Structures are given as structure tokens and as C-alpha cells.
Amino acid sequence: MSRWYLFGLVGAAVLSLAAPTSADAAMPHAPLPNGQVVSGTLQFKPETPDPSAPNARTPVEGAVVEVFGATLSIDGRKVEELGELLGSATSDAEGTFVFEMPAGAGDYAVRLVLETLPAGVGLVDATKQTLPVRLAEGQSKAILFNLAEGDAATAGVPSRGDPWYERMARLAVNGLQFGLIIGMCAIGLSLIYGTTGLVNFAHSEMITLGAVLAWMFNVTFGVPLVLAAVLAMVIGAGAGALIDRGLWRPLRKRNTGLIAMSIVSIGLGLFMQYAILYQFGDRPAKYADYSVQTKSISFGPISLSPKEIIIMVLSALILVAVALGLRYTRLGKAMRAVSDNPDLAASTGIDVDRIITLVWTLGAALVTLGAVFQGVSETVSWTMGQQLLLLVFASVTLGGLGTAFGAMAGSIIVGVAILTVTVWWPSELQTVPALFLMIVILMVRPQGLFGRRERIG
Numbered sequence: 001m002s003r004w005y006l007f008g009l010v011g012a013a014v015l016s017l018a019a020p021t022s023a024d025a026a027m028p029h030a031p032l033p034n035g036q037v038v039s040g041t042l043q044f045k046p047e048t049p050d051p052s053a054p055n056a057r058t059p060v061e062g063a064v065v066e067v068f069g070a071t072l073s074i075d076g077r078k079v080e081e082l083g084e085l086l087g088s089a090t091s092d093a094e095g096t097f098v099f100e101m102p103a104g105a106g107d108y109a110v111r112l113v114l115e116t117l118p119a120g121v122g123l124v125d126a127t128k129q130t131l132p133v134r135l136a137e138g139q140s141k142a143i144l145f146n147l148a149e150g151d152a153a154t155a156g157v158p159s160r161g162d163p164w165y166e167r168m169a170r171l172a173v174n175g176l177q178f179g180l181i182i183g184m185c186a187i188g189l190s191l192i193y194g195t196t197g198l199v200n201f202a203h204s205e206m207i208t209l210g211a212v213l214a215w216m217f218n219v220t221f222g223v224p225l226v227l228a229a230v231l232a233m234v235i236g237a238g239a240g241a242l243i244d245r246g247l248w249r250p251l252r253k254r255n256t257g258l259i260a261m262s263i264v265s266i267g268l269g270l271f272m273q274y275a276i277l278y279q280f281g282d283r284p285a286k287y288a289d290y291s292v293q294t295k296s297i298s299f300g301p302i303s304l305s306p307k308e309i310i311i312m313v314l315s316a317l318i319l320v321a322v323a324l325g326l327r328y329t330r331l332g333k334a335m336r337a338v339s340d341n342p343d344l345a346a347s348t349g350i351d352v353d354r355i356i357t358l359v360w361t362l363g364a365a366l367v368t369l370g371a372v373f374q375g376v377s378e379t380v381s382w383t384m385g386q387q388l389l390l391l392v393f394a395s396v397t398l399g400g401l402g403t404a405f406g407a408m409a410g411s412i413i414v415g416v417a418i419l420t421v422t423v424w425w426p427s428e429l430q431t432v433p434a435l436f437l438m439i440v441i442l443m444v445r446p447q448g449l450f451g452r453r454e455r456i457g
Helices: 003-018 164-196 203-220 225-253 258-280 306-328 330-340 342-347 352-377 384-399 404-423 431-444
Strands: 037-041 064-072 079-090 096-100 106-112 121-123 130-135 147-149 297-299 302-304
Touching: 064 096, 064 130, 079 106, 079 130, 164 203, 164 302, 164 306, 164 330, 164 352, 164 384, 164 404, 203 225, 203 258, 203 352, 203 384, 225 258, 225 352, 302 306, 306 330, 306 352, 306 404, 330 342, 330 352, 342 352, 352 384, 384 404, 384 431, 404 431
Parallel strands: none
Antiparallel strands: 037 096, 064 079, 064 106, 079 096, 106 130, 121 147, 297 302
């Protein structure tokens, strides 16, 4: 892959991001009044879509949304207590609602009145009827209520009235899906650390970049999501290779220390994060395809949508393919040789710099696909990489730094642990048991589950 080809790929990505790509394209709404507002568009995909427009969505007119003052959790992601009712807004013929907020910063809660929805339409996740909103001075936000018609409405939502083992089974499957997505993002970070020793804090922004690129192709340019994901992977892989050749390789040639390079990665991450915020905006958005699926497949107490099954199967197959490739292919053996001892690998004729660039390319492609899967499962936002970074680091550390197999195993353990503990723990504390488990395992086995003992000194 030539240098000019890589520059061309990344240049195309930069020019694309310079195009109008705000989340407003995905969430049309009425002109906003002056001042702070919360707004949104209530739409659902019909259970039997029109064959001529399979992705068309039906707006919900006349639905009522109430706004309360509220006490939120420390991170602002959970409503602890509802306060005074400030008022309500009703969706218009296009499904749009707009509520003008009091001036100034504050914490609020927005609740959808389910009785005002059309018959047969409901929330995909019944626990998301009331959503937290934290506003800064002069800030406005969009609210996303995920609606569906038919079986998908409230399907697969753990009910507190169900037996604990049924809730556990549902959450374990959801955790497995989440863990596989984390694994797609973690394996690149682990390979990079294994071959270079670099702890790359900008990895979170590579996650965000991949999801945003796919969203741009899918929503702004109307490309089907499958093709948009492939295009995003190509550009993401080119960006990874270019970053290595343009930044990390010159620093390695200068014998820059790993701590200094990690600090450089923090600066690179901040630059990428706010560049994405500038172009994409702070509103979460959904892909045009597969955002809402009205059909579900049940396996006993477990109910999964087709997209969830496809994400799990594809993620598992890709991770297995990567593991087999690292073990049996010539390139995989060269990567493992560079990871074990770069100097010895170079003495046997392996081009170490080329292998490291290929690791960055492969890692960026995998993290892009993982980001697309996460965007399909949840939403695309400019902070999604930061929200996953701690779990990615925990997975890599738990499995063993620098080992691809460890990253896969650690990701599945972390994904399952953080969701299943919500049967007994509050959801805002769900990461605590997973991190505690990591600490306990590292105390018994400091090198991680699949790491190797090394002599120090």
C-alpha cells in the first residue's frame, strides 16, 4: 500500500467530514425557538413496511412528552428523583415536539406519556420511558425515544417481576453481545501494545470516527449501511496506517519513550474528539437502516431482534478468524514474532516497520466495524468512544496485555459481568463489579488470563 494511496484515503475522509454532517440530517425537527430547548421526533417503523420504501418511518402525532425538574446521578445518566412538572409538549403531524426550557444550566427529566401513543406502538425498552437531560448554559438537546410497532415494543426487557434467573439469562445474552463488540474494539489496542508497547489513549476516538464515518455515508449520502460500514472500514484502516507512518514511526525512529508517546496519544485523541464534535455535533443519532426492528426471535425467556443475532454471529466469526489468522498465517506469525522480540524478528528478515503498520491497519479496520455494531445497537454520538474506553482497557488488562486471545476473552467476561450484576446492583454501579473482578484476577495472576510471565530486571 503506497504512501499516496493512504493519503488519498484519509484525505477523502477529511473532505467528507467537512461536508454538512450534523445529526440534524438524521433527526429533522421544526425550527427551534430562541433559548434552551429539548426537542425530538417520534417515529416508528411499521410492522409491515411498504415494499417500495422498506426503511420509511411513520411519525407519531399527538403524543405527549412531559418535562420535569430532576435530580440526576453524578454522571447525569440516570434519574434519581423527579421534581416539579415544568410543562409538556405534543408532537405535530411530523412527529416533532419542542419544549422551551428555563434559561440557565440544570438537570431535567423528559418522560413520554405512553397512553398517548397509537395502539400497538410502544417503547423498544420500557426502562427508557423517562430520560435524563443535563443542560449547560444556553444548551439545547435532542431526545430519542426508540419506538416500535408490534412484537418489538418492550420485547426482551427484563421485568422486575420476572424470576431472577430469567432476568439473568436475558442480561447474560445481552452482555455477550456487548462483550463481542468490546472485543472487536479491544483486539486492535492489544495488538498495538503487543508490537510497539504503546498504550494508545486515542483508541477511543478511532471508535467514534468509525461510527461517524458509517453514519455519514448511510444518512448523509444514502448509502446502504452494509456498504457504508465497508467504506468506513477502508477509510478507518487507511487512517490507522497513515497515523502510524506519519506520527508514530517518526517518533520510534527518534527513540521517543513510551510514556512520552502515550502523552502524545492523549493530545491526538483530544484533537480528534473535538474535530468530530465540530463536524458531527453533540446530538446522538441513529443509522437510517436497522435502527428499529419490529420482529423478534424468542428462545425461552430470551428475545432477540434479527440485528442482535447478526451482530453476535458476525462478531464471533470475525474474532475467531482473526485468532486463527494470527496463529496459522504467515502474517500472523510475523506479528507474533515482532510482539515477542522486534530485534530478533528483524534479524530473521522481517520488516518490523511494515508489520507494525499492518497491525495499525488491521486494528483500525476492526475497531471501525465494532463501532458500527455499537452504533446499530445503541446510537452514534461524539462521546461513544470515551464511554467504551475504560471497558476496552479493562478487557485488555484482564486478558493479558499484548495478547489477542486475552483481549477476546477479557471482553466477553467484562461484557457479561457488567450487565448481569444489574440483577442485584443499581445500573449506575454496573462497572464496579467488573473492575473488582479484574483486580482480583490480576492479584492472583498479574500477567492476566492469557499473558506470560516475564522477568523484570
